[in-house]
Amino acid sequence: MTEFQLVLIIASIAAFFTYLGAPLAEAFEVPHLVISAALQFAAGVIMALVAFSLMPPAIRLGPLTWVLGAFFVGGLLYVILEYVSVWALSKPDLAQDNSASLGLYIGILVDLLIDGMVIGIGSTLTIKTGLLLALGMSISTAPLAFVITATAKRQGVPRRRRRLLSFLFIAAIIGGAVIGYLVLRNQSLEVRLILVALASGFLITTITQGMIPEANKEGEPGFAGVLFVGGISLYALMTLGLQ
Known part of the structure; x- marks a missing residue:
């Protein structure tokens, strides 16, 4: 078995565990309080991913x-994408989907793509490193799959489109891993760190402009801050465990 095939298997493991969040959200009627809690937790995990894993080596x-x-450009890119999605949803022929937050969907899918790229880059070091990253990240990405499916279901997105979203979870992680392994491994360290910073800006803006506002849309639950900090703490512990 070639190293590339092993990377595909590793990425598939992460994609599978991430996908499990989707059928869980489909199986149960989830109140907004639960969605809000999951969003706060996932936002904390992403914040920690940027703060502990992505930006420190880029700055150093x-x-x-x-x-x-x-x-900065990464954050600007998210704002532009959100603006375009709002403009598109303002068209009369898309009026029935006005409640759907495309910015949130795009932000989470890009986060999964970036996570896949990190798995691919880690696999260029050692296969064990890639596997550990895949297992660790799947713990944090499964809540994102749950959140985006439950949110789409709650907003009345047709089941066919929700099923397409669940397939996109798999495609984003595996596709990101392939890009990270085949393309970014051949780039200089400086180029890879610049791309990491670009991704970090996009992810931070996803949190502040997409995830947190969606979580607080119907009033912030009293334990929201605890879940946000809990997500940060859990990722920090996983990072220590993988060292």
Whole structure:
């Protein structure tokens, strides 16, 4: 078995565990309180991913001006995508889908794509590293699959489209792993760190502009802050465990 085939297997493991969040959301009627809690937890995990794993090496080892510029551009990219989605939803022929937050959907799918890329890059070091990253990240990405499916279901998105979303979870992680392994491994360290900063800016803006507002749409639950911090703490513990 080739190394590339092993990477595909590793990415498939992460994609499978992530996908499990979708049928769980389909099987139960989930109140907004639960969705809000899951979003807060997932937002904390993503915040920790950026703060502990992505940005420190980019700032420490990368060209600082380019890294900070890429971080800003990443956030700007999310804002532009959100603006375009709102503009598209304002068209009369899409009026029935006005409640759907495309910005949130795009943000989470891009997060899964980035997680897949990290798995692919980790696999270029050692297969064991890629496997550990896949197992660790699947713990944090499964809530995202649950959240986006439950949110789509609650907003009246047709079942066929929800099923397509669940397939996109798998495609994003496996596709990201393939990109990370085949493409980014051949780039210089500086280029990879700049791309990491770009992804980090996008993810942070996803949290502040998409996930947290969606979580608080119907009033913030009293334990929301605890779940957000809990997500950060859990990822920090997993990071320590993988070292």
